[in-house]
Amino acid sequence: MLTEWLDHGLEGSRPATQEGRIPGGRYRLLTPGVLELLPDATGAEARASVLSVGIHGNETAPIELLGEVLARLESGLLRLGAPLLVMLGNMEAIRRGERYVDTNLNRLFRRDLEETGDEADRARALMAEVDAFYGRHPGLPPLHYDLHTAIRDSRFPRFVVEPFGETPTPQEQWRWMAAADIQAVLHQHRHSWTFSHYSKHYHGAASFTLELGRALPFGQNDLAPLAPMGCLLEALVEGRAPASGEPAGMAFFRAEHELMRRDPDFRLCFPDDTPNFTEFPPGTRLAEDASAGAFDVGETPLSVVFPNADVEIGARAALLVVPSPPPA
Ligand SMILES: O=C(O)CCC(=O)N[C@@H](CCC(=O)O)C(=O)O
Numbered sequence: 001m002l003t004e005w006l007d008h009g010l011e012g013s014r015p016a017t018q019e020g021r022i023p024g025g026r027y028r029l030l031t032p033g034v035l036e037l038l039p040d041a042t043g044a045e046a047r048a049s050v051l052s053v054g055i056h057g058n059e060t061a062p063i064e065l066l067g068e069v070l071a072r073l074e075s076g077l078l079r080l081g082a083p084l085l086v087m088l089g090n091m092e093a094i095r096r097g098e099r100y101v102d103t104n105l106n107r108l109f110r111r112d113l114e115e116t117g118d119e120a121d122r123a124r125a126l127m128a129e130v131d132a133f134y135g136r137h138p139g140l141p142p143l144h145y146d147l148h149t150a151i152r153d154s155r156f157p158r159f160v161v162e163p164f165g166e167t168p169t170p171q172e173q174w175r176w177m178a179a180a181d182i183q184a185v186l187h188q189h190r191h192s193w194t195f196s197h198y199s200k201h202y203h204g205a206a207s208f209t210l211e212l213g214r215a216l217p218f219g220q221n222d223l224a225p226l227a228p229m230g231c232l233l234e235a236l237v238e239g240r241a242p243a244s245g246e247p248a249g250m251a252f253f254r255a256e257h258e259l260m261r262r263d264p265d266f267r268l269c270f271p272d273d274t275p276n277f278t279e280f281p282p283g284t285r286l287a288e289d290a291s292a293g294a295f296d297v298g299e300t301p302l303s304v305v306f307p308n309a310d311v312e313i314g315a316r317a318a319l320l321v322v323p324s325p326p327p328a
């Protein structure tokens with residue numbers, strides 16, 4: 001049934017059964033593409049975990065990875081030991097194999113959202129489900145992993161974005177990420193209104209955007225490098241302590257500047273296939289924008305992450321980052 005839920009979500013059809021039993025607990029379909037799993041008993045290390053995939057429709061590896069974890073649960077190889085909210089993000093974009101339909105869903109997660117349209121409606125529905133889920137499980141630490149893949153190659157193929165926020169990230173998260181073979185951590189320097197930011201900002205959740213390799217169509221993903229991440233997800237499902245690794249093995253960065261596209265006449269001054277975390281020396285011209293002018297690297301070298309000249313006007317065209325010390 002759980003894996004059928006994924007198929008139904010992707011097909012846009014409603015499954016015949018909306019709730020039922022799974023090993024260690026039960027499931028119920030809350031709204032299209034959103035499933036709650038409720039354990040009979042919570043494990044000693046249980047978190048109230050939100051696992052979201054497909055916020056961008058062309059990012060398929062996380063959908064396949066989560067599908068495998070749910071299949072292992074359903075077949076009895078895993079036993080549910082923690083409440084989980086499993087969410088398919090932009091279902092129409094997933095069906096089309098596109099990043100988004102009208103606008104980037106992952107910029108719409110704010111309670112004062114005024115935008116209209118399908119993506120804004122989906123953001124409101126997902127926010128409401130997250131609010132209700134954390135409200136139903138107040139005794140457990142809230143956690144949210146929003147799983148993505150990146151458009152470009154990366155010097156660090158698997159990395160996480162730590163959203164900006166008041167709540168410090170629990171140290172254990174760095175140990176879990178290291179064991180899950182995450183290679184780099186990027187700390188955001190300001191509010192970003194992404195889905196992971198939503199759970200941290202409004203609920204104090206331990207929350208990340210996880211970039212798990214490069215975006216490819218369904219069936220073309222190599223899930224082998226994601227096996228350690230699969231183990232972390234399985235520990236969350238079972239409510240037990242995930243494996244612990246050495247955070248010093250990861251590279252830490254903080255965002256220094258967001259390069260925004262202000263004008264239709266905008267270009268990035270480096271090749272399209274430049275990998276994430278490529279560093280540019282002082283004086284390098286990075287962008288030219290007919291309204292905002294040129295952007296040159298100042299005295300400190302800057303590395304570029306998520307470069308995309310093709311974003312909507314007013315949207316982020318790249319994050320510019322610098323190395324930072326590991327969190328104390
Ligand atoms: O590879 C890219 O250019 C985009 C990959 C992606 O979708 N990244 C997320 C990051 C969200 C965050 O900053 O936490 C996004 O742009 O929404």
Ligand SMILES: [Zn+2]
Binds near residue numbers: 055056149
């Ligand atoms: Zn994405």
